Amino acid sequence: MAILVFGALLLVALMFVATLARRRGNANEQDSVAESIRIHKDRLLALDEEHQRGDLEDTDYQQFRAETERALLEDTRKASDTDPGRAVPLVVVVGVGVVMSASAWWLYGVWGAADAVEVRQNFIDLATAPNPTEAQLMETLDGYEALLQEHPDDMEGWFRLANMQMELGQFSRAQPTLERVLTLLREGPRNAEDESMILAYLGQTLWAQEQAEPALERFQEALEYNAQNTLALGFAGRLTFELASYRSSIDYWTRLKRLAGEDADTQLIDEFISRSEAALAEQGVDYEADVGPSIDVRLALPTAWEGLPETAVLFVYARPTDARMPLAVRRVPVASRQMRVVLTDADAMGGMGGLSGQSEVVITARVSFEGVAEPAPGDWVAEDVTLDLSEQNSFQVDLEVRQP
Known part of the structure; x- marks a missing residue:
């Protein structure tokens, strides 16, 4: 189910990005x-x-x-x-x-x-x-x-x-309307994902008005609030390519590909990465994207997982050893007893630092019955596992989520 949901989101993002090469x-x-x-x-x-x-x-x-x-x-x-x-x-x-x-x-x-x-x-x-x-x-x-x-x-x-x-198609009129929405959103309780969505829409309106650099700034700002915003990643990858910032283009597209997972069709993403690499090769540059550590988390849930309410959600976290604020988070539906989640810098949320630059991190998981980020009595929790990130970039962790 998680793959299908991501596939739908990725398809939307790629559909938008594919239209960048042609006029409406x-x-x-x-x-x-x-x-x-x-x-x-x-x-x-x-x-x-x-x-x-x-x-x-x-x-x-x-x-x-x-x-x-x-x-x-x-x-x-x-x-x-x-x-x-x-x-x-x-x-x-x-x-x-x-x-x-x-x-x-x-x-x-x-x-x-x-x-x-x-x-x-x-x-x-x-x-x-x-x-x-x-x-x-x-x-x-x-x-x-x-x-x-x-x-x-x-x-x-x-x-x-x-x-x-x-x-x-009234993008010049939609732009100030979205600016008003963004102002209202920021006047109330802050929500990083909502702000990221509105910023990405603003970037789209600017792109439609052929304002490439201001549009890219909005997409980059959207990614500061939600590094998993596939629409912003796709547009940022394409716009940095058009602005001849090929290293950044490869980074954005590689992050989007890693979000897709192993089972997704990423042919279009691979084509854009290849075009950026070819452009760098013409300049005599052999470049590989710096996408940071990747932690493959394999999870085992109790047999009672089938009786969970529809609102139940699995959270997988990576946090510093000396702090509770997570560096990276994945939020996925509870789909089976055996689950797998890959944590990367693409899972860093607004205000979080990601996995890069960390010497050690703690990996844990929690099933929330209400699907909320705040821990609550009765949640199913996994025992923490500490990882040393100083010597390699790829890891595999096994977690057992237990009932209280």
């Missing part, structure tokens, strides 16, 4: 896009019917609907990739209308504001217009943004707007 154009033929949109709309209707019948729990309904809406908007963005001044295809308006209608009802539930219903109605009117134009679409999106201006602290609402702007 007509991504698919209109007939194919229209068929995809029809399928997504049918899926939304089916989800609504299952939810109303009680066949689908509310949590699953919200998750599946959000995923389908995102896929729908991606296809409508492709359909809307036309010359300026041309009429906006009906499928674009219908697709945005679906998402905006859901957003407006959500806003109405949160705020109790009649303006939210008015925004929803504007999108319905736009979707039913015989020849809707880009100007009409922009006017309606402006109405949604104006509605959010009345609630400047609604971080979730601003993120929804930024997401829609990005899906529709």
Whole structure:
């Protein structure tokens, strides 16, 4: 399961990176896009019917609907990739209308504001217009943004707007919206993974505006908060290559490859590494990426692992011998009794130093029933193992996770 989840994330990252070599154009033929949109709309209707019948729990309904809406908007963005001044295809308006209608009802539930219903109605009117134009679409999106201006602290609402702007290719408008989201995020309880995600999205908007160096700075900042951000790693690798920083490009791509694991298809990553190595070879440089130590942790869980709740998560840590703050962490679902996790510098989180430069580290593991980082009574814990990192870079450790 963990490999499948990573594979999905890696695929998304590589899809973004692969597009760096070409300008945005007509991504698919209109007939194919229209068929995809029809399928997504049918899926939304089916989800609504299952939810109303009680066949689908509310949590699953919200998750599946959000995923389908995102896929729908991606296809409508492709359909809307036309010359300026041309009429906006009906499928674009219908697709945005679906998402905006859901957003407006959500806003109405949160705020109790009649303006939210008015925004929803504007999108319905736009979707039913015989020849809707880009100007009409922009006017309606402006109405949604104006509605959010009345609630400047609604971080979730601003993120929804930024997401829609990005899906529709409005990167210059999405950039300040994401900056607002980042400010709101930093004003509340700090969350390294969320900050990393928003910073990576900001990097994407800057790249789309052909601002390579500012975009790279955002991706690098995103990696400071979460070294496992595959989107940021992929973009950073490609941008450093385009900026002729081939050593850095190899490092970024190698880190991404190590995150993928042995069972993932890393052919595209290998191609980028080879191109960077070839560029260095032309300069007379024989370079090997410095990716730091690698600790292969083999774990054995109690036979009762099958009775764990769905919220249970396995944490594998490497920390200094004289401190409790971890240097590297992996958080994975409990998938079997025998598990394997590889710790590297790519697993260093915001504020953590990673494994490189450490003479000794302590390796341990813990199963949290609630899936939270803070230890709690009843957690399953492994006995600590101390490793000497001073003489080699590759290690294997066996841990037995025990019930209290």
